[in-house]
Amino acid sequence: MKHSPQSLAVIAAAPQWQPAARELAQELDLPLLTETEPSRLEHPAYVLRRGDALQLCATGRKAPGPVEVDFVSGAAAHRRKYGGGKGQQIAKAVGVRSGFYPRVVDATGGLGRDAFVLCSLGCEVLVLERNPIVRALLADGLRRLREAAEQDAELAPLAGRLQLADDVDDSAGWLAGQAPESIPVVYLDPMFPPRGKSAKVKKEMVAFHQLVGSDEDADALLEPAYAACYYRTVVKRPRLAPWLAGKKPALSLEGKSGRFDIYTRHGVPG
Structure with a gap:
């Protein structure tokens, strides 16, 4: 596995996504954070954001856009x-x-x-x-x-x-x-x-x-x-x-x- 728990965590895009985020964090053995906006985080370097779509996001105010898999649009x-x-x-x-x-x-x-x-x-x-x-x-x-x-x-x-x-x-x-x-x-x-x-x-x-x-x-x-x-x-x-x-x-x-x-x-x- 390429990541360490210190480099990646899971967040929910909104409160209603918290149960799904918790399940994902357990499945991947990653920390679950309460923050919902990657831009407000400095650590870890990346988060998996559980919402309508699962997104890999860099953190911080100047972070680039998220990465997701979109086969539909x-x-x-x-x-x-x-x-x-x-x-x-x-x-x-x-x-x-x-x-x-x-x-x-x-x-x-x-x-x-x-x-x-x-x-x-x-x-x-x-x-x-x-x-x-x-x-x-x-x-x-x-x-x-x-x-x-x-x-x-x-x-x-x-x-x-x-x-x-x-x-x-x-x-x-x-x-x-x-x-x-x-x-x-x-x-x-x-x-x-x-x-x-x-x-x-x-x-x-x-x-x-x-x-x-x-x-x-x-x-x-x-x-x-x-x-x-x-x-x-x-x-x-x-x-x-x-x-x-x-x-x-x-x-x-x-x-x-x-x-x-x-x-x-x-x-x-x-």
């Missing part, structure tokens, strides 16, 4: 509607095409953005996330997606295709425990140390990276991922980053700031 909704469909690089990398929407295990879930894109393209996606704080954010985002899907027929199939695995502390170990060639596609996007001067890295995401850290053991994912996949393992990397585990992929799809390295085993249906 904002950037996720815009990309779902206008993101380019099967023409997107991620779709090509995974092998999506008309009539073929492979099941994907996203073994480094993070905030679930790529998993949701793959769901919106028609893939069933199982998300693994070992960090308990990030997993709590993901579970909350998935809960709100399913609630919204009850009122929105467009979201209902997406909510049905997205699943979060329970309590996976070691993605490499989980993958190693799967039968050989049993997962159509394994998708890896290890947390990479952010470039501090990049204008594209929002302040709130810098805070997220600081709390969660980078995946120092990411290289250990490739071998069990490739052993478990049937069609391919896809690795998302910053454009200039080295190959994962130093292994050259069969092919790469390169964009302006990132690339997808593809390790093929069997060809996808044509």
Whole structure:
């Protein structure tokens, strides 16, 4: 676990959220504070704010905005509607095409953005996330997606295709425990140390990276991922980053700031 009790606590967004905040604090073994506004706190450095949405907030008066998982509105909704469909690089990398929407295990879930894109393209996606704080954010985002899907027929199939695995502390170990060639596609996007001067890295995401850290053991994912996949393992990397585990992929799809390295085993249906 990347955090310590001194660096993170739980607060309620309003008094009526106090019971839910208490339950979350017990579940994650974190302190529960009575304050409801992160800006009025100097310590700890971060809080999980339990309200309509679960938010990870930096504390202090000049803190950046909160981080939450939102599959329903904002950037996720815009990309779902206008993101380019099967023409997107991620779709090509995974092998999506008309009539073929492979099941994907996203073994480094993070905030679930790529998993949701793959769901919106028609893939069933199982998300693994070992960090308990990030997993709590993901579970909350998935809960709100399913609630919204009850009122929105467009979201209902997406909510049905997205699943979060329970309590996976070691993605490499989980993958190693799967039968050989049993997962159509394994998708890896290890947390990479952010470039501090990049204008594209929002302040709130810098805070997220600081709390969660980078995946120092990411290289250990490739071998069990490739052993478990049937069609391919896809690795998302910053454009200039080295190959994962130093292994050259069969092919790469390169964009302006990132690339997808593809390790093929069997060809996808044509």
